[in-house]
Amino acid sequence: MPKTQFQNVVFTAIMAFVMVYGMIVYNISLNTGGVSTMCFLAAFHEVPIMVPIAFVLELFMVGRIAHILAFQVMRPDDRPAFITYAISLCICTMMCPIMSLIATILFKEDKTFGTFVQTWGMNFPMAIFYQMFYCGPFVRWIYRHIFTEK
Template sequence: MPKTKFQNVVFTIIMAAIMVYGMIVYNVALNTGGVTNATFGMALHEMPIMVPIAFILEFFVVEKLATRLAFTVVRPTDRPQIITYAISTMIVCIMCPTMSLIATLLFKEPSLGTWVQTFGCNMPMALIWQLLFCGPLARLIFRTLFRKQLAAQARTA
């Protein structure tokens, strides 16, 4: 996917924004007892706080660690899709407990039990959201934005 540092920054912003918004919608729905039209607007209030946190964690720490962990399970010769799914899964395995802890500290009554419950509720949704919706959508948006650059890079490679 991203071939340059700039492309990686843009891709990470796209991924963080979509992932964070989806998870905030989910958590607002859990806290309010269901999804209504208002849920989607209420979720926007936490975005300015949580997206930069997710971006910084992902870009500077989690991406490298998740990639190393993924390659303990897959090989560089495996199909690119399998490698992408392995890295995405490892990212969720690191980001979900971390972001759940941050959300617990910022928006809930902080306690170990609250964090464990938040993480436990978020993990299945985060994995499904990432693998089936957020990841493919973020990659589609990225490929659309960088179509010409990616094609030129493929020709020179």
């Protein structure tokens, strides 16, 4: 995984894009009643707004807190995969409510607390599932091909 600040920035940028794009497609699908080609295209209208927000949040705040929280239950000598999973879960647990709140404020017609709670509740299970089984492994695969270890 990232060993330098530059590598961390690249990894975070890729992760923010893939995760945010997937979650936007999911939310558009919920709003339209199903997945269609339009969902995948319409998601690109929100990406320029949401990806930079997710990138900045994760790079400067959430990522650091997630590492601290993960190492409250993990030890540095634990299996690296388990450490990665713990950090990913901590990041999802913090990013999902923050991004759901931002999306509610920016994109929902009804900007109430109830709408935010519903958005968060619908997003959280999908965010965990998507991160752990698809987005995380895919982004780590991309990262390994960009930064090959010698």
